[in-house]
Amino acid sequence: MSSDARKTETIPQWKRAEVDELVDFVDTYQSVGVVRVTGIPSRQLQNMRRDLHGKAAVRMSRNTLMERALDEVDDGFEELGEYVAGEVALIGTDDNPFGLFKELEASKTPAPINAGEVAPNDVVIPEGDTGVDPGPFVGELQQVGASARIMDGSIKVTEDSTVLEEGEVVSAELANVLSELGIEPKEVGLDLRAVFSEGVLFEPDELAIDVDEYRADIESAAAAGRNLSVNAAYPTARTAGTLLAKAAGEAKSVGLQAAIEDEELMPDLIRRADAQLRSLAALVDDEEALPEELRGVADAAPASTDESTEEEATEDTDSEADADADTDVDEEDDDDDGADGLGAMFG
Numbered sequence: 001m002s003s004d005a006r007k008t009e010t011i012p013q014w015k016r017a018e019v020d021e022l023v024d025f026v027d028t029y030q031s032v033g034v035v036r037v038t039g040i041p042s043r044q045l046q047n048m049r050r051d052l053h054g055k056a057a058v059r060m061s062r063n064t065l066m067e068r069a070l071d072e073v074d075d076g077f078e079e080l081g082e083y084v085a086g087e088v089a090l091i092g093t094d095d096n097p098f099g100l101f102k103e104l105e106a107s108k109t110p111a112p113i114n115a116g117e118v119a120p121n122d123v124v125i126p127e128g129d130t131g132v133d134p135g136p137f138v139g140e141l142q143q144v145g146a147s148a149r150i151m152d153g154s155i156k157v158t159e160d161s162t163v164l165e166e167g168e169v170v171s172a173e174l175a176n177v178l179s180e181l182g183i184e185p186k187e188v189g190l191d192l193r194a195v196f197s198e199g200v201l202f203e204p205d206e207l208a209i210d211v212d213e214y215r216a217d218i219e220s221a222a223a224a225g226r227n228l229s230v231n232a233a234y235p236t237a238r239t240a241g242t243l244l245a246k247a248a249g250e251a252k253s254v255g256l257q258a259a260i261e262d263e264e265l266m267p268d269l270i271r272r273a274d275a276q277l278r279s280l281a282a283l284v285d286d287e288e289a290l291p292e293e294l295r296g297v298a299d300a301a302p303a304s305t306d307e308s309t310e311e312e313a314t315e316d317t318d319s320e321a322d323a324d325a326d327t328d329v330d331e332e333d334d335d336d337d338g339a340d341g342l343g344a345m346f347g
Helices: 003-008 013-028 042-051 063-073 077-083 097-106 137-143 172-181 211-231 240-257 266-281 306-335 338-346
Strands: 031-036 057-059 088-093 109-111 123-125 148-151 154-157 161-164 186-188 191-197 200-202
Touching: 013 057, 013 063, 013 088, 031 077, 031 097, 042 057, 063 077, 063 088, 077 191, 088 097, 088 191, 097 191, 123 172, 137 148, 137 154, 137 172, 161 172, 211 240, 240 266
Parallel strands: none
Antiparallel strands: 031 088, 031 191, 057 088, 109 186, 123 161, 148 154, 191 200
């Protein structure tokens, strides 16, 4: 039946009232999604709804009525109708889709798998002592494909054994073995199929991101942007301080090289002149020809040329300027709270 037919069809009053309530539910929340509730026991579903109280609300109804309500809301919400199939419910939250997905994934709990169910992932019986006394159980393990034997008075699995692959149907024998071992290979919870928020439809694979990795990528990109701005001498509110510090360092280096008699440069110029004087004194063989304060310089300091002294002074100055710039960049990194909003974005 087409959506136009559903809209124009005359429906009983109780269904009309239900659709109106569903429309109000969708209009109430910033993000609305469809969750699969297949295989969740009623009591466990109630516990999940209670745990989500204050964070999200779950609304169950007939699929046809949920589709009609989504069509009536329009604004793009009708796209969710494609995911209304099987045992599903609507979920609404004022959180963003990433936060909703993270919350639902965290609420899932391990559960045993029954005969006839499809394995959601590979089922593995791990290596180790089963804790079961020698008996027929070793044969049951071997029958389902586990490497097992009796050792030291107990049944042990000698290596990790994949007894069922994803998508295969669980046999009664395997279900009994897994139950005996206490292995719960599936997770039970609200499985988000899609969510619509601020005009955008998200599917689970788009929401399953590593928040820490994403944060690191953003921070790395921000640092690269700052470095590009500094190296290109492009001033911004974030890089102006660093550029000024870098320029000051370069100006100081030029001043020292040109021996400009500036008040701020005088201590460095005097230190450089003293170093040059001592290097020259170290080359004089006759100490009697030297002032008393310069005698013994050859033993106290290695000989060096004026040129190398100037180069060393320049290198020191450049290093200081670079260090100042690096320090400013680091300080800006520490003060940069641009990535703090990511926690709010992703819940």
